[in-house]
Every structure is written in structure tokens, then in C-alpha cells.
Amino acid sequence: MDRRDFIKTCGTVAVASVLDPSLFSQVLAQQQDGMFQSYKKALLVKPDGKPIKEEDLKPHVSYVFFYPYAATPCYLLNLGEAVPPAEVKLKDGRSYRWMGGVGSKKSIVAYSAICSHQWSYPTPQYSFINYYPPDKPSETTKRAGIIQCCAHLALYDPKRGAGIVDGPAEFPLASVVLQEEGGMFYAVGILGKDQFQQFFENYRTELRQQYGSTARARELVERCTVTEVEKYIKAVVRC
Ligand code: FES
Numbered sequence: 001m002d003r004r005d006f007i008k009t010c011g012t013v014a015v016a017s018v019l020d021p022s023l024f025s026q027v028l029a030q031q032q033d034g035m036f037q038s039y040k041k042a043l044l045v046k047p048d049g050k051p052i053k054e055e056d057l058k059p060h061v062s063y064v065f066f067y068p069y070a071a072t073p074c075y076l077l078n079l080g081e082a083v084p085p086a087e088v089k090l091k092d093g094r095s096y097r098w099m100g101g102v103g104s105k106k107s108i109v110a111y112s113a114i115c116s117h118q119w120s121y122p123t124p125q126y127s128f129i130n131y132y133p134p135d136k137p138s139e140t141t142k143r144a145g146i147i148q149c150c151a152h153l154a155l156y157d158p159k160r161g162a163g164i165v166d167g168p169a170e171f172p173l174a175s176v177v178l179q180e181e182g183g184m185f186y187a188v189g190i191l192g193k194d195q196f197q198q199f200f201e202n203y204r205t206e207l208r209q210q211y212g213s214t215a216r217a218r219e220l221v222e223r224c225t226v227t228e229v230e231k232y233i234k235a236v237v238r239c
Pocket residue numbers: 115116117118119120129149150151152153154167168169
């Protein structure tokens with residue numbers, strides 16, 4: 001996609017989302033060469049069940065929620081500044097347009113928290129893949145403002161669609177497409193190359209233990225409870 005097409009596409013999707021939110025997913029799907037998959041539209045809520053608002057999301061604090069399936073974790077971040085759309089490149093030469101942050105400051109972003117390298121993911125016990133805020137750089141890579149997976153040091157840039165910064169990952173983290181309506185936030189689909197199939201195959205036993213059955217782990221969600229990572233995960237492993 002050249003720069004002119006890229007800007008034109010951003011404008012078209014933005015207009016569609018304002019005029020008719022139902023057009024949003026259709027336009028996005030048509031323009032993303034199969035890189036966008038719409039799922040159930042799911043409201044993001046606080047642990048008390050009330051819709052999450054922009055002011056509930058503290059800048060540079062990591063939040064976890066599950067979308068599009070009951071067992072697939074995602075990170076929600078308020079990056080504290082406007083995050084413009086970006087073109088995200090894949091190693092196979094393809095690219096797609098990531099639409100940037102949402103909210104009044106365009107600072108809120110969400111990504112799958114399943115590492116695209118070998119599917120490390122946050123569990124209630126521990127997490128190797130985490131966001132490193134600007135004031136807490138990684139001791140190993142000295143980088144900050146990144147999502148880093150300590151399993152094999154894959155680095156992703158949350159300000160640019162979770163594109164690859166460094167390390168062994170072949171693909172960016174998949175993006176959760178968020179829509180804001182009346183001050184509430186909805187997840188509507190996944191943009192990019194998701195790792196859900198590999199995730200479910202690789203962690204079949206663990207997910208069955210945690211959710212009671214594979215079918216339950218694969219249930220599509222309609223509401224997503226957003227929890228601070230530090231409250232959900234016992235040991236956040238930083239490196
Ligand atoms: S599983 Fe994340 S870097 Fe390998």
C-alpha cells in the first residue's frame with residue numbers, strides 16, 4: 001500500500017465509523033486484504049461490571065482483558081499521548097494499516113498478549129510478555145515504551161501497531177480493533193496475523209484445566225472485564 005492509498009484508506013474508515021458504526025467492520029475487512037477478522041462486538045467493562053471510561057485507564061499502566069475468545073488474553077494500554085495510524089509491515093512483504101489510538105487523546109491501544117514467536121502469554125500465575133513504560137526500561141535491552149517477551153526477547157512497538165522492533169518474532173502482535181461510542185469502548189475484531197489456532201493447540205491441557213473444557217476456552221465473548229495486570233498476574237516477569 002503506498003502512502004497516498006494509506007492516507008485515503010484511513011480517511012474512509014474514519015468517516016464510515018462516524019456515520020454508521022456497522023459499516024466500520026465491512027469497510028475495514030474490504031480494505032485490509034484479509035488481515036482483519038471481525039468477531040462479536042464486546043463491551044469493555046470494569047471488574048464491577050460498569051463500562052470502562054477513558055479516565056479509568058491510567059497512562060502507562062497495563063490492563064488485561066480477554067477477546068475474542070474467553071481464553072485469549074489482550075493488553076489494553078493508555079500510552080498517554082496521541083498515537084497516529086501506522087502501516088505495519090510483515091516479514092513476507094505484506095502490510096496493513098493500523099488505525100492508531102482511540103479515545104479523546106487517541107492514546108488508547110489494545111493488542112493480543114499472545115507472543116507471536118512461540119505463544120508465551122500472561123496467566124494468573126506469571127507473565128513473560130509485558131509492557132515496559134517509559135520510566136521502567138528493560139534491564140536487558142534498555143528499551144522502554146515497548147512490549148517485550150522475556151522468553152526469547154521479542155520486542156514490539158505499541159505506538160506503531162505492535163510492529164516488530166527486535167528479536168525472533170516473525171509477526172507483529174495482532175491488534176484488537178477498538179471502537180468508542182458514547183464514551184464506552186468496544187472490541188470489534190482482530191487486525192493482523194493472530195496466533196489463536198497455535199495458542200489453542202499448544203496449551204490445550206493448561207486451558208482445559210483452567211476453563212474446564214476446550215469449548216469453554218473457545219467461547220466468543222460479548223463483554224470483556226478489564227483488570228490491571230498487577231492485580232491479575234501474581235508474578236510479572238521483567239527482564
Ligand atoms: S515466545 Fe515470546 S519471544 Fe519467544
